[in-house]
Amino acid sequence: MRRFSWFNATALTLGFAFLYVPMIILVVYSFNESKLVTVWAGFSTQWYGELIRNEEFLNAAWVTIKVAVMSSTIATVLGTMAAYVLVRAGRFSGRTLFSGMIYAPLVMPEVITGLSLLLLFIGIGLDRGVLTIVLAHTTFSMCYVSVVVSSRLVSFDQSLEEAALDLGCSPFEAFRLVTLPIIAPAVISGWLLAFTLSLDDLVIASFTTGPSATTLPIKIFSAVRLGVSPEINALSTIMIAIVTVGVITASLVTKQAAVRQARDERMAERPA
């Protein structure tokens, strides 16, 4: 392996520092004993204890998870259907328009999406709360799901579906028994993406929420406006930990699958 020159080493250090120093500070101060965020007064886990006893935060966390699970599930179903139709329908007039319309919300400023949804909900007289946030999150996250799923479907060998039909499946059975199991990884990562997007969405949620439903990002944002408390640091640290564990597990699983696949393929080449 080549050695790092001093230039490379500096660039690397600065780059990583830029990315991670803010988070490290946040994590370190979550273990601060002092109530003042910027003054170090010794190690303590008291803020984690406070957090668990804080009903408001726990409620907000519960609402957030409920919203994320519901919206990402609905978005996955709708997004997968949209992707399937767009990839499979072949050429029809207006196809470009349709696929463009699916992807447009990806680049739409969130403020505009949020505002238009708010106007819609007021217009049809829907009480704002968990339901409206779920609908709003579904709206924008299904675009992401359909992007992820359609990129998988494009490389999906269509003759697999034809083979299923040929062997006696109805079109729905072919989808359930052949297509879905094969594209499942893409569907799952679409779901995870939608879930994460919903978890950390602040803008759209604050437009479409009502007094009965406060999500965690909204709660944190409003709490911070009254001053940063060590409790928020603790909460954020927990979130960072969850994400880190999730990412590492996911990459380990993927790597293991790749290793297994490579081994199997080597085995296949050997004459039996």
Place this chain on the structure above:
Amino acid sequence: MAQTVFAPWEDPTEKPLIQFKNVTKRFGDFTAIDDLTQDIFEKEFFALLGPSGCGKTTMMRMLAGFEAQTEGQILIAGQDMARVPPNKRAVNMMFQSYALFPHLSVWDNIAFGLKREGKDKDKIAARVEEMLRLTRLSKFAKRKPHQISGGQRQRVALARSLAKAPKLLLLDEPLGALDKKLRQDTQFELMDIQEKTGTTFVIVTHDQEEAMTVASRVAVMDEGRIIQVSTPAQIYEAPNSVYVADFIGDVNIISGRAKPEGDKVAVRWAEHQPDIIGTTSLPFADGQEIHFAIRPEKVAISAEEPQDAANKIAGKVLDIAYLGNISTYHVELPTGHVIKAQTANTRRLSRRQITWEDPVWISWTDTAGVLLER
């Protein structure tokens, strides 16, 4: 005692399994199949042969039910298939890419179609085992498709498509992905399995050798039409057109004007050259355009002028292609025509005397070639 030759197409009382009746298929402006009528009989091994884009795959996909004809009728066992979806047809297909289900084991792949029929478990298991034995895959039943080699995958695909005991099996370039040696072995295996199961096979291929090897009849296609349907030997020895002669194997074509001479026809093809004499059952008018086709292995080559040949022309060796078992000589005639002559290398290399630039004679009998109108 003569053995009965399998030739149901010559028996007018035999009912065809598949009937194409004036079938036309258009994709937008493009005509893939052009007013095609063809019968295929039970237990036949029928090959659709042609260059890519000739419509052979479209014909097969219409039989499987993946495409609907624009005009005409397709009947399988006397039943009009127009409104029958692929999953309701007693037809199975072996795909070019094999289309094995990657998430299922070899065993489950083969059982897939049987399970859809809702048969009971013991029957399915017995049938799968039978198929595994037939294709010599018993050892690999538990493996996934990516854990076996290309040749084994090809056999899984075959086993899967045969498991439901279809009336008709369609094979789309089934051996395309295999290397040459494995392909030859597999061709004989296919014929063997076809004979054992008694299933009608329709195979699509662009490989003429493959079609000749496996098929009972070969249909040579071009631009959505069948140009000739016949046994491999007939196709090779008695092509009905320059296209077929040229597509199947190697051939020399000399064009000229016909001059009937009793039961023979002379071809006037160049000034200061003797006419080529050939035999034909086709009526040729005096002066009609005619093409003489002769296979290289039917052209003899010699250093001295042959005495009793019906056709002989002098030329010069332009090139020699040594292929081990045979050599092909490219002989240039004074007219500029290049004729290929092939000889079997029955002697070792050092004993042969013809070499580059040598003046030689090429000759053939009056029945060696074919006279064609188009």
